[in-house]
Amino acid sequence: MNAPINISRRTFIKATALVAGGLIIGFSIPYAKRFLMPGAAPDAAPDAAKDAPKLPAPNAFLRIGSDNTITVMLAHSEMGQSIWTTLPMLIADELDADWSTIKVEHAASAPAYIHTTYGIQITGGSSTTWSEFDRYRQAGALTRALLVSAAAEKLGVTAESIKTENGFVISGDQKIPYGDLAEVAAKIETPKTVTLKDPKDWKIIGKATKRLDGPEKINGTAVFGQDIHFEGLMTAMVARSPVFGGTVKTFDATAAKQIKGVRQVVQVPTGVAVIADNYWAAKKGREALKVDWDLGVNAKLDSKIMLEEYRKMAATAGLPAAKAGDTKAALANAKQLVEAEYSLPYLAHSPMEPLNCAVKIEKDSCEIWTGTQMQTTDQLAAAKILGLKPEQVSIHTVFLGGGFGRRANPVADFVSEAVQVAKAAGVPVKTVWSREDDVKGGHYRPMYLHKANIALDANGMPTAWQHVAVGQSIMKGTSFEAFMIKDGVDATSVEGAADSPYLKSIPNYDISLHTVQATIPVQWWRSVGHSHTAFVMESLIDEMANLAQKDPLAYRRTLLKDHPRHLATLNLAAEKADWGKPLAKGVFRGIAVHESFGSFVAQIAEVSVTEGEVKVHRIVSAIDCGLAVNPDSLKAQMESSVSYGLGAALQSEITFKDGMVVQSNFHDYQVMRMANMPKVEVYIVQSTEKMGGVGEPGLPPVAPAVTNAIFAATGKRIRTLPIGNQLA
Amino acid sequence: MITLNINGKEQQLDVEDDMPILWALRDVLHLTGTKFGCGMSLCGACTVHLDGQAIRSCITPVSAAAGKKITTIEDMQNQKIGQAVQSAWSEIDVVQCGYCQSGQIMAATALLATNQKPSDADIDAAMTGNICRCGTYPRIRAAIHNAASKLA
Numbered sequence: 001m002n003a004p005i006n007i008s009r010r011t012f013i014k015a016t017a018l019v020a021g022g023l024i025i026g027f028s029i030p031y032a033k034r035f036l037m038p039g040a041a042p043d044a045a046p047d048a049a050k051d052a053p054k055l056p057a058p059n060a061f062l063r064i065g066s067d068n069t070i071t072v073m074l075a076h077s078e079m080g081q082s083i084w085t086t087l088p089m090l091i092a093d094e095l096d097a098d099w100s101t102i103k104v105e106h107a108a109s110a111p112a113y114i115h116t117t118y119g120i121q122i123t124g125g126s127s128t129t130w131s132e133f134d135r136y137r138q139a140g141a142l143t144r145a146l147l148v149s150a151a152a153e154k155l156g157v158t159a160e161s162i163k164t165e166n167g168f169v170i171s172g173d174q175k176i177p178y179g180d181l182a183e184v185a186a187k188i189e190t191p192k193t194v195t196l197k198d199p200k201d202w203k204i205i206g207k208a209t210k211r212l213d214g215p216e217k218i219n220g221t222a223v224f225g226q227d228i229h230f231e232g233l234m235t236a237m238v239a240r241s242p243v244f245g246g247t248v249k250t251f252d253a254t255a256a257k258q259i260k261g262v263r264q265v266v267q268v269p270t271g272v273a274v275i276a277d278n279y280w281a282a283k284k285g286r287e288a289l290k291v292d293w294d295l296g297v298n299a300k301l302d303s304k305i306m307l308e309e310y311r312k313m314a315a316t317a318g319l320p321a322a323k324a325g326d327t328k329a330a331l332a333n334a335k336q337l338v339e340a341e342y343s344l345p346y347l348a349h350s351p352m353e354p355l356n357c358a359v360k361i362e363k364d365s366c367e368i369w370t371g372t373q374m375q376t377t378d379q380l381a382a383a384k385i386l387g388l389k390p391e392q393v394s395i396h397t398v399f400l401g402g403g404f405g406r407r408a409n410p411v412a413d414f415v416s417e418a419v420q421v422a423k424a425a426g427v428p429v430k431t432v433w434s435r436e437d438d439v440k441g442g443h444y445r446p447m448y449l450h451k452a453n454i455a456l457d458a459n460g461m462p463t464a465w466q467h468v469a470v471g472q473s474i475m476k477g478t479s480f481e482a483f484m485i486k487d488g489v490d491a492t493s494v495e496g497a498a499d500s501p502y503l504k505s506i507p508n509y510d511i512s513l514h515t516v517q518a519t520i521p522v523q524w525w526r527s528v529g530h531s532h533t534a535f536v537m538e539s540l541i542d543e544m545a546n547l548a549q550k551d552p553l554a555y556r557r558t559l560l561k562d563h564p565r566h567l568a569t570l571n572l573a574a575e576k577a578d579w580g581k582p583l584a585k586g587v588f589r590g591i592a593v594h595e596s597f598g599s600f601v602a603q604i605a606e607v608s609v610t611e612g613e614v615k616v617h618r619i620v621s622a623i624d625c626g627l628a629v630n631p632d633s634l635k636a637q638m639e640s641s642v643s644y645g646l647g648a649a650l651q652s653e654i655t656f657k658d659g660m661v662v663q664s665n666f667h668d669y670q671v672m673r674m675a676n677m678p679k680v681e682v683y684i685v686q687s688t689e690k691m692g693g694v695g696e697p698g699l700p701p702v703a704p705a706v707t708n709a710i711f712a713a714t715g716k717r718i719r720t721l722p723i724g725n726q727l728a
Numbered sequence: 729m730i731t732l733n734i735n736g737k738e739q740q741l742d743v744e745d746d747m748p749i750l751w752a753l754r755d756v757l758h759l760t761g762t763k764f765g766c767g768m769s770l771c772g773a774c775t776v777h778l779d780g781q782a783i784r785s786c787i788t789p790v791s792a793a794a795g796k797k798i799t800t801i802e803d804m805q806n807q808k809i810g811q812a813v814q815s816a817w818s819e820i821d822v823v824q825c826g827y828c829q830s831g832q833i834m835a836a837t838a839l840l841a842t843n844q845k846p847s848d849a850d851i852d853a854a855m856t857g858n859i860c861r862c863g864t865y866p867r868i869r870a871a872i873h874n875a876a877s878k879l880a
Contacts, residue, residue, distance in 0.1 A: 080825030080862045210821050217826030218817045220761020220801035224827055227760035235755065260744060278755035279764070280747045352765055352773060352827040352861045401763070401827030402861045435766040632821060636867070640824060643863020666770040666859060675852040677865035 126693020353401020460548020590709025598692025647672025
């Protein structure tokens with residue numbers, strides 16, 4: 001079944017290591033140049049296809065040292081999702097490597113590491129494992145083939161008589177460690193084809209494997225952006241406008257400069273930067289700084305008023321996102337109607353590590369140390385600010401103290417600002433955001449309002465679905481705009497609604513979108529559009545089932561009868577949660593199922609409500625993501641998604657009053673904590689279907705599973721998030 | 729000049745009295761295992777031990793540590809409870825992004841120093857001040873029970 005895969009010379013590149021006399025395997029896959037950075041000249045965009053024959057440096061994916069260590073270079077960023085382990089598993093399995101000799105590094109920012117599908121160097125969309133599944137396995141297989149050829153040459157035997165195992169080439173009774181063959185292998189001509197293993201021969205792929213970054217994250221030695229330090233590096237904090245879009249009129253730095261340790265105060269496009277010996281001095285300096293702001297057009301911004309405006313907009317249809325039949329006529333003939341309005345707030349990502357970025361500028365180069373999810377955008381932005389070529393800007397990716405989308409900023413906000421500060425100050429600078437800066441700093445999950453009218457027939461089954469969504473577009477103004485916005489509709493505004501499987505069984509539907517032209521910076525937040533659409537869709541299905549007096553699981557099974565992957569997760573979750581069997585007194589179940597990022601997740605929540613207080617006891621999750629490369633890290637990501645999504649559903653919201661963000665830190669931007677965390681069980685559907693992601697798909701169903709359980713417990717339908725004290 | 733005892737070593741620092749211990753550790757001594765998360769004692773990422781008690785180093789000035797012993801994540805591998813906790817963390821494979829884990833481990837070791845067999849409710853009470861945005865809470869809970877059984 002595993003036919004040899006043709007590999008062109010332009011695709012795979014190997015080179016002798018400059019140090020240690022080892023073997024380096026690089027490769028460079030021509031990609032469709034789909035995305036261009038806004039404002040970047042076309043020739044500024046990296047072009048792997050063009051550069052490949054010139055051996056773009058660096059381009060290594062794998063390095064075998066003469067000491068037998070195998071270093072895997074990650075084209076993506078480790079932010080907790082465990083690709084530091086999963087991607088090396090792909091190489092190590094095909095290479096028959098000794099797992100204990102594997103080392104891992106973040107790759108440089110270079111064309112060779114461009115995402116196989118997205119066309120820029122990016123970590124996002126829950127795509128790392130499926131998008132690298134072939135590339136990393138091929139690198140392992142190619143390297144193995146070269147080592148076998150090297151051994152055959154050395155021993156004077158045929159390649160076919162040689163086998164490999166656990167870091168050794170074995171021929172008869174001779175065992176040669178890979179490190180001893182690396183130098184010879186580097187001189188051997190690259191084979192035209194490689195054969196990947198049959199899945200039945202996998203020794204590592206598909207097996208629960210411990211994290212390779214565990215030890216250093218347990219003993220405090222793991223290096224995050226915040227931990228970057230070198231001689232001469234100063235700490236900077238920037239005073240930014242309290243209102244988005246505001247600008248500096250004047251500032252007085254006299255008092256700030258008197259703070260011990262403050263070295264400079266400079267103006268930058270985003271505000272005024274205080275540069276100091278350390279964070280504490282920079283913080284005190286910034287507090288002493290006096291800035292007179294021109295607050296601009298958003299000075300009166302109020303999210304309550306905005307929501308009222310959204311409500312008015314939802315009264316009329318927006319731009320069509322999905323349409324079939326005659327929805328109006330079908331609604332007029334409805335036996336029963338579900339009419340509901342749902343709303344969800346702005347949300348901050350609030351990763352544990354506040355944003356930061358270290359920058360060192362020299363005459364013809366710039367070095368940047370940061371935890372980023374989108375190296376290409378950052379590199380191009382820095383190059384543009386400094387008048388350098390992109391390849392003159394090096395980005396050293398360090399561990400990300402959480403990302404959740406925030407560290408893939410479409411306008412390279414925190415990197416651009418750090419470059420501006422370093423440029424203005426003329427010294428190497430690390431900008432550090434306080435928690436307040438992070439909470440108030442924008443690039444939020446946008447606020448959304450959805451209004452739906454659904455017609456049911458005499459059997460309680462839907463005959464028409466009219467649905468208007470209102471909110472800001474995430475993709476507008478980004479490099480993904482041309483690809484993601486069609487006829488005015490941002491696909492991520494309606495993903496999970498306009499393409500819902502439920503619509504397939506309904507003859508008449510009309511899903512439309514009003515894109516709000518607000519200037520609040522918005523961004524992808526873990527699970528992007530699905531973070532609001534799944535709540536709305538799965539709550540509406542529950543409302544329909546209730547009106548139809550049908551069991552919510554049975555109702556979903558009927559509507560999804562032609563969707564086997566949805567059904568498989570529903571059935572597995574229901575079986576594991578004992579759906580239909582009695583629970584402890586006062587505890588009620590809710591269910592939700594949703595597809596996102598190519599994976600299917602069903603969740604059943606067990607919830608009690610006592611004196612208005614919601615307690616989530618248990619979440620049973622079932623996922624079909626195709627092959628589970630590392631089942632334990634998959635489980636960890638599902639636990640993580642439940643925590644992140646449930647914390648937001650219960651308590652988180654960003655609101656605006658008088659132009660300003662009301663919340664500031666973890667006392668008023670509440671997130672999940674230990675005492676509120678339910679028991680989470682994760683079950684994996686054994687699947688040979690197409691691979692999907694695992695970092696995000698566990699999030700969308702959790703809010704509706706919980707609010708559907710709240711309905712079962714209390715009869716109250718939660719249509720606004722966060723749940724907060726709505727039951728009090 | 730202030731003298732601080734950090735991980736058993738006396739160190740002289742030329743810092744302002746009001747500088748929080750966190751920044752003395754991180755920016756002056758470059759002991760970066762202790763993390764900055766909120767600056768307001770709300771998230772626990774900066775947790776260290778002061779004379780064995782878990783404290784939030786982001787709001788505790790260096791002046792409050794004079795004559796006392798500061799212990800950080802860097803010293804946990806030298807302590808019996810610290811070793812048990814770190815080994816449990818490894819066994820359960822707790823970490824994800826890892827940024828909050830120093831603080832989580834410092835809070836867990838302080839809990840186990842005074843409570844050899846913490847219940848789930850004890851863990852909730854001791855650990856709920858430590859935020860993990862990756863949601864490693866179920867594994868932290870399991871690892872604390874695991875460490876307690878190792879120490880029993």
